[in-house]
Amino acid sequence: DAGVIQSPRHEVTEMGQEVTLRCKPISGHNSLFWYRQTMMRGLELLIYFNNNVPIDDSGMPEDRFSAKMPNASFSTLKIQPSEPRDSAVYFCASKQTGAFSYTFGSGTRLTVV
Amino acid sequence: AQSVSQHNHHVILSEAASLELGCNYSYGGTVNLFWYVQYPGQHLQLLLKYFSGDPLVKGIKGFEAEFIKSKFSFNLRKPSVQWSDTAEYFCAVTGSGGYNKLIFGAGTRLAVHP
Numbered sequence: 001d002a003g004v005i006q007s008p009r010h011e012v013t014e015m016g017q018e019v020t021l022r023c024k025p026i027s028g029h030n031s032l033f034w035y036r037q038t039m040m041r042g043l044e045l046l047i048y049f050n051n052n053v054p055i056d057d058s059g060m061p062e063d064r065f066s067a068k069m070p071n072a073s074f075s076t077l078k079i080q081p082s083e084p085r086d087s088a089v090y091f092c093a094s095k096q097t098g099a100f101s102y103t104f105g106s107g108t109r110l111t112v113v
Numbered sequence: 114a115q116s117v118s119q120h121n122h123h124v125i126l127s128e129a130a131s132l133e134l135g136c137n138y139s140y141g142g143t144v145n146l147f148w149y150v151q152y153p154g155q156h157l158q159l160l161l162k163y164f165s166g167d168p169l170v171k172g173i174k175g176f177e178a179e180f181i182k183s184k185f186s187f188n189l190r191k192p193s194v195q196w197s198d199t200a201e202y203f204c205a206v207t208g209s210g211g212y213n214k215l216i217f218g219a220g221t222r223l224a225v226h227p
Contacts, residue, residue, distance in 0.1 A: 033214065043203065043217040056214060091156065093215070100145050100164065100207060102215055104157040 004105035006092050012111045018080040021108045024073055025094030033102070034067055034077050035091040043091070049075065050097055082112045115140045117206050117218035125224045126194050134189040134221050136178075136204035146187040147205040147215070148178055157203065163187065174198070199225045 005024040013019050025032050033048040047057040052069045060067070064083070069075040079086055092105045120135040138144060148160040161172025168180040178189045187204060204218040 035217075042219040045214050045216065048214055093157075100162065102147075102159075106156045 004092055004094050004103050006090075006105035006108050008108060009106065010109045010111075012113065013082055015083055015112055016081045017112075018078065019082045019086075019110060019112075021077040021090050021092075021110070023075045023077070023092030023105060025075070025092070026103055027073065028096065029094035029103070030072065030097050031095045032069060032075050033093040033095075034075070035093065037089045037091060037107070038087075046077070079110075082110075084112045087111050115206055115208070115214075115216045117204050117216055119202075119204055119218035119221050121221045122219065123222045123224070125226065127226050128196055129193050130225075132189070132191040132194045132198070132223070134202055134204075134223070136187045136189065136218060137185050138187065138204070138206045139185065140206055140208060142208050145207050146178075146180060147207075148172065148176070148187075148189050149203045149205060149217075151201045151203065151220075153200070160189070160202075194223075194225050196225050196227050199223060 004026055007022045011019060031050045034046040036044050036046055044059055046059045047067045048055055049069045052072060065079055067077045087110055089107045089109050091107045093102045095102045116139045118137045146163040149157040150160050151157050160176050161170050161178055163170045163180045171177045176191050178187055180187050201220045201222050203220045205215050207215045
């Protein structure tokens with residue numbers, strides 16, 4: 001298994017642009033989590049899905065952030081419009097419902113200038 | 114609400130020194146506890162986990178952690194650190210239900226000097 005795959009690995013964009021981060025969970029994992037990591041706030045859970053349905057999006061910082069999971073093998077996190085304070089590393093993780101083995105992707109390092 | 118507190122934000126040690134990183138959690142139910150490690154520029158990797166049973170858990174690379182329920186603690190230990198242990202360490206907690214989200218502490222940056 002290739003693990004949790006995130007793309008792109010690095011993204012540099014200008015303030016105001018739309019940014020889309022992508023995640024492919026491990027096949028058979030039906031829970032998916034998006035985290036944001038910054039120096040100031042550490043690892044924050046933004047949103048998580050179970051069976052493609054958003055269960056808790058209370059961590060999404062504001063309406064500029066949105067996440068979708070159209071099918072079991074793909075999720076996106078979108079920021080529109082992006083701001084410099086969105087610069088962070090965004091991690092995706094997946095697991096099987098009822099299990100507690102979370103697997104993390106390599107992350108996307110986002111820089112908004 | 115769930116929360117995790119890591120007391121040491123930065124720790125500097127010499128090689129062969131012993132390590133103990135503190136972790137306390139707040140959760141009103143049965144918990145599962147984890148320690149993750151993040152090497153510079155890399156993603157999170159699981160060091161060890163506690164679900165039930167023996168409260169002393171052994172993980173990879175010589176790390177261990179002890180769950181003390183009465184103190185709501187899950188401290189990470191290693192008797193003799195190496196330069197290659199330089200990394201950031203995160204304690205995390207989740208409840209016992211299937212959906213439960215993994216909540217992380219703020220992390221502890223460990224620097225080991227040769």
